[in-house]
Structures are given as structure tokens and as C-alpha cells.
Amino acid sequence: MQDNYAKEEEYTVDVKALKAQGYRNDIIKQQQDQAKTKLNELHYDTILSFTSEKDQDNKHR
Numbered sequence: 692m693q694d695n696y697a698k699e700e701e702y703t704v705d706v707k708a709l710k711a712q713g714y715r716n717d718i719i720k721q722q723q724d725q726a727k728t729k730l731n732e733l734h735y736d737t738i739l740s741f742t743s744e745k746d747q748d749n750k751h752r
Contacts, residue, residue, distance in 0.1 A: 702726040702733070715741040 704723045
């Protein structure tokens with residue numbers, strides 16, 4: 692589960708860096724949207740992982 696927290700940085704869009712490289716605003720927006728989708732998936736996976744771990748713990752009691 693901690694791996695998921697570390698992955699969050701992978702989906703951070705550095706707008707200043709992209710602008711400095713000459714990317715257009717529409718492309719930057721597209722990158723931000725894709726990153727947001729990935730972050731949402733990651734958060735969902737984190738919740739599922741936590742729930743699964745909790746369920747496993749409860750079964751072993």
C-alpha cells in the first residue's frame with residue numbers, strides 16, 4: 692500500500708517545465724487530465740488494497 696503513495700509523484704505534472712519546453716496549453720491540460728485519471732485509479736486501488744488487507748485480517752481472527 693505504501694508503494695501507491697510513492698507512485699503519486701509519478702503522476703505530478705510540472706506545468707512550468709512543460710511550458711519551458713514549449714508545450715501548448717492544450718497539451719499540458721491533456722497531461723493534467725491523464726495524471727488526474729491515473730491518480731484516481733491509484734487512490735481506488737489503495738482503497739481496495741486496504742479493504743482486502745482488512746478483510747484478510749478479519750478472516751484470520
